[in-house]
Amino acid sequence: DTGVSQDPRHKITKRGQNVTFRCDPISEHNRLYWYRQTLGQGPEFLTYFQNEAQLEKSRLLSDRFSAERPKGSFSTLEIQRTEQGDSAMYLCASSFTMNTEAFFGQGTRLTVV
Amino acid sequence: GQQLNQSPQSMFIQEGEDVSMNCTSSSIFNTWLWYKQDPGEGPVLLIALYKAGELTSNGRLTAQFGITRKDSFLNISASIPSDVGIYFCAGVYYGGSQGNLIFGKGTKLSVKP
Numbered sequence: 001d002t003g004v005s006q007d008p009r010h011k012i013t014k015r016g017q018n019v020t021f022r023c024d025p026i027s028e029h030n031r032l033y034w035y036r037q038t039l040g041q042g043p044e045f046l047t048y049f050q051n052e053a054q055l056e057k058s059r060l061l062s063d064r065f066s067a068e069r070p071k072g073s074f075s076t077l078e079i080q081r082t083e084q085g086d087s088a089m090y091l092c093a094s095s096f097t098m099n100t101e102a103f104f105g106q107g108t109r110l111t112v113v
Numbered sequence: 114g115q116q117l118n119q120s121p122q123s124m125f126i127q128e129g130e131d132v133s134m135n136c137t138s139s140s141i142f143n144t145w146l147w148y149k150q151d152p153g154e155g156p157v158l159l160i161a162l163y164k165a166g167e168l169t170s171n172g173r174l175t176a177q178f179g180i181t182r183k184d185s186f187l188n189i190s191a192s193i194p195s196d197v198g199i200y201f202c203a204g205v206y207y208g209g210s211q212g213n214l215i216f217g218k219g220t221k222l223s224v225k226p
Contacts, residue, residue, distance in 0.1 A: 006155075042216035107153075107155045
């Protein structure tokens with residue numbers, strides 16, 4: 001297993017465009033988390049999935065943010081009508097169960113110009 | 114929601130010195146995780162702690178799960194230049210939102226050769 005994989009690593013987009021990020025978790029990991037991280041801060045929780053069920057999404061930053069995990073494997077995070085304030089590192093993590101280690105991908109660095 | 118208070122925010126130390134950082138909360142956690150993050154990369158898991166009072170080592174790193182389950186510390190012995198980075202604590206708890214895995218704001222470690 002190659003660990004958690006995120007794609008793309010970097011994304012530059014114009015304000016107002018939609019962007020979609022992909023996360024492939026460690027195989028057989030049931031839990032998948034999305035975080036946002038801005039400079040100098042710790043990862044800020046956005047949402048998480050248990051298999052294909054999205055169990056918490058109230059922390060998504062606005063209704064422009066949405067996430068899916070259609071078959072309980074990979075997940076996508078979409079940001080619609082991007083704003084400059086959306087510029088950040090978006091991190092994905094996965095774990096086998098609720099109470100086991102969570103492993104992170106390398107992140108997607110989003111820059112909105 | 115639950116919050117983790119991580120201290121110190123930053124440390125400047127001489128190579129060879131020992132380092133200690135900690136994480137506290139007013140809430141009880143079931144698991145404590147410690148991560149290290151290099152610039153532009155995702156956090157890398159260093160140590161996981163599962164039981165109150167547990168003391169776990171990983172090379173020069175030692176971490177403990179506090180008896181009250183509300184705190185944890187990480188020690189690095191005989192620091193070397195490659196220890197430079199940001200160290201995050203993360204706590205897993207049952208119930209509530211935030212997907213059960215929340216992060217402190219990090220301790221930035223700088224090592225002078």
